[in-house]
Amino acid sequence: MTTTEIFLIAMAIIFTVPYLVWRLGGIDYAAPLVVVQIITGILLGPGVLGRAFPEYYQFVFSAPVVQSLNGVAWWAVMLFVWIAGIELDLKKAWVHRVESGITAGLALGVPMALGAVAAVAMLGLGSQWMGAKAQTWQFIVGVGMSCAVTALPILILFLEKLEILRQPIGQRILRYASLDDIAIWGVLAVILMDWSRVGKQALFLSGFALATVLFRRLMRAIPERDRWYVGLIWLAVCAFGADWSGLHYMVGAFLAGVVMDADWFDQRQMDALRHHVLLVVMPVFFLSTGLRTQWGLEGGMVFVAAALLLVASISGKLLGVHIAGRLLRWQPGEAGIIGWLLQTKALIMIIFANVLLDKQIISNETFTALLLMAVGSTMLTVPMVAPRLAKIRELVFRAS
Template sequence: MSPHTVAPLLLGLAVIVVTAWLLGMLARRLGQPAVIGEIVGGVLLGPTLFGGAIPRTLFPAEVRPSLTLLADIGVCLFMFLIGLHLDHTLLRGQSRTASVVSVCAMLLPFGLGALLALYLAGGGGTGDRVAFVLFMGVAMAVTAFPVLARILTDKGLIDTPIGGLALACAAVGDVLAWALLAVVAALAGGGGHPWRVLFVVPFAAVLLGVVRPLLARLAARRPVSGPLTGVVLVAGAAGLLLSAQATSWMGLHAIFGAFLFGVAMPREGVSALRERVLPWIERICAVMLLPVFFMAAGLKVDLSRLDTVAFGELALILLVAVTGKFGGAYLGGRITGVRPRHSAVLGILMNTRGLTELIVLTVGLELGVLTPRLYSLMILMALVTTAMTGVLLRIVYPERRVIEDRSPRTGATRLHVNEGRSGLSDEY
C-alpha cells in the first residue's frame, strides 16, 4: 500500500464504522438485531445507489485490497470466537431432542436448496455444478448462532427451555453447516492440489488431541489472578493465524482453520484470557473489523440491476428458505414430542441467518460457485429471514407465554428429558 492511499483508506474506515453504528442503533430501535442495520449499511455503501458513485468516491480501487484484507481478518477472528464460544454443555440433558431437531432443520432445507439449485443452475452458478448444488443446500440450511443468541436475550428467552433448546440446535447445526461448506470448498477450490484436502481430518485431530492439551498446560502454569503474560497471547494469536493459513493451503477457506482453532482452545485455565482480553477482541471485531466485512460484501451487491425475473427468483428463494428451515425444525420438534407452539417457535428461531449466512455467501462468491446476481438475491434472503424472526415471535410466542414458561408454577425453568421426551412435550 503506497503512502498516498493511507488518507482515503482512513476516511473510508471512518465512514464504515459510523454508518454501521448508526444503522445498527436504528435497527435496535426498530426491534431488530443490530446486524440487520449493519448489513444494510454495507449494501447502501455499495454500487446500488447513485450509479455506484458512493464506492467510487469513498473506496477507490487502490484502497479496496486493503479493505478486503481487513475484512478477511475480521471474519477469521469472528469465526475463531464462534468456535471458542461453542458450548458442548448446551446438549446436556437434551441431546436427543437437539440432535433430531438439528438434523431435520438441516436435511429439509438442504434438500430443497439442492432442488432449487438444479432449477437455477442455468444462470446461477459459475463453477462446478455439483459444488453449486451442494452450496445452495448449505446456504439454505444455515442458522446464525450468535444472532440467535442475541435475539433470545432481547426477547427474554435465553433462560427458558425453548431458548436453551434453540441454542443447542443452532450449535449442532453450525458444526454440520461448516463441515458441509468445507466439502463444497474442497470441490470448488481445490485448484491444482486437490489431494491437500485429505489433511483436514488429521489436522483437526492434532488440534484437539495435541494442541489443546498443550495450551491447557501452558495456561495452567500462569496464575489465575496474576497478570496475563505475553506468552499466552502470542501462543493464541500465532495458533489462530497458522491454523487459518493451514486450511487455506489445504484448498479450503481460512475461516475453517480459525473456527477449528477456536474449538481447540481449552476451556479450563484460560480465565484471565476470557475475562480481560476476549471482551476487547470481541468489541474491536464488532466495531471495526466486521463493519469492514459488511462493506466489502456490499460492494459486490448491486440491487439496481435486478429485473422482474430476478425478483421472481427472490420470491422462490425466500419460499424455499423459510419453508425448509421452519418445516424441518417444526418436524424435528414434533418427532421428539415438543409441543406444537414450541415447535413453531423453534422453526422461527432456526430461520435466523444473519452474519453467518453472509460469510457463507461470501465464500461461495470467492470460490466462483455464485454469480454476483445470485449473490445479491441471497443477501436479500438473509436480511428478510433474519428480520422476520422478531416479528413472527411476537405473534406466535407473545410475552405472556414467555412469562408462563419461566414461572416456577410450570416447572419449565429448565428442559427435562424423560425417556426421550422433553419437558416441553406436555399437552398444549
C-alpha cells in the first residue's frame, strides 16, 4: 500500500475510535470528546497498541505516516494556542486585580511548589525522568508548572456543561485562569531561555515588540474579512521567529494571539473557528501526542509517578484556592467548586509538556506520567464539582 493510503487509514482510526467510544459509551458526563481523543491517542501509542500488536502498529504508524501526521499536528496546535491567546481577556482581570491577583497567584503558586517537590521525589527514584538536555532546575520548574496549569479551553467546556459560564462565579473562574495562562507561558519562556542563543532570542523579542505595534495598526485599518487571513500570516511568522530563536513555535503562536484583540473579530466566528479546529485537526495532535508516550520498567514506575503528580496537582490547587477563599472571605462551598474547576489539566498541560519533551527537558517516561495525570485530573472535575454546585444552588434557593 502507498503512504497516502496508510495515512488515510490512520486518519480514519483517529476520528472513528474515540467518537464511537464517546458516543456509545455514554461517558460525556465526565469527559468531553477531546479527553476521549487524548486517551485514545495514548492507547494507540507504542506502550499499548505497539506492545499488543507490534506488526500492525509498525504498518500503520510507519515513519513517513508519522511525519505526515506530525505536520498536521504542528499546525493544529499552533492554531489552537493562537486562538487561546486571542481570547484571553485581561481587561476584566485588571478591573478586579486585587481579588484576581491573590486567587490566581495562590492557585498557581501552591500546586507549582508541590509539583516541584514531586519532581525532586521523582529524581530520587532514578535518572530516567530528566531529559538529556535539561538542567535540574529546568526539570523541577517544568514539572512543577505542569502541576499548576489550568486548561482554559476545557474549563470553558465544563462551565458550559455545568451552566455557569455566564454566571458571576463562572466569569470569576475565567479571570483566574486567564491570569494563570499568562504566567504559564512566561515561566515556559524562562525555562527555554538558551544562553548560547540569547542573542537570537533578544533579537526575536525586540523585533516582535516592534512588529506588534505595526501589526496592531494594520489590523485596525483593514476590514474584518481581511483580518483573519492577515492574522494567520502573523501566526506563521511569529511561530517561525520563536522557533528560530531557540524558544518554541508554540511560544510564538501564543505571543501572536495574545497581542491581538478579541473584539477585532465576530465572537460567533471565533467560537466557530475554535470548534472547527477541535473537530477537524486537533484529534491528529492528540494521536501524535499518544505516539510519544513511553512506559519503561513495564509501566509500573510511570503509574507511580503519575499518581504522585496527580496528588500534588489536585491537593496543591485545592489548598491554594482555599487559602484565597479564607483571605477574601468567600461564601462556604465556593472554594471547593473553584478549586476543582481550576485544576482541569488536559490540552494546555499536554501542549506545555510537549514543548518540554521537544526541548529534551523531560524524558518520554515523565511525559507519559504527566499525560496520565492530566487525563485523570480532568476526568475527576465534573463528578467532583456537580454535587457541590447542586448543594450551593439548593442552599441559595432555600435562602430566597
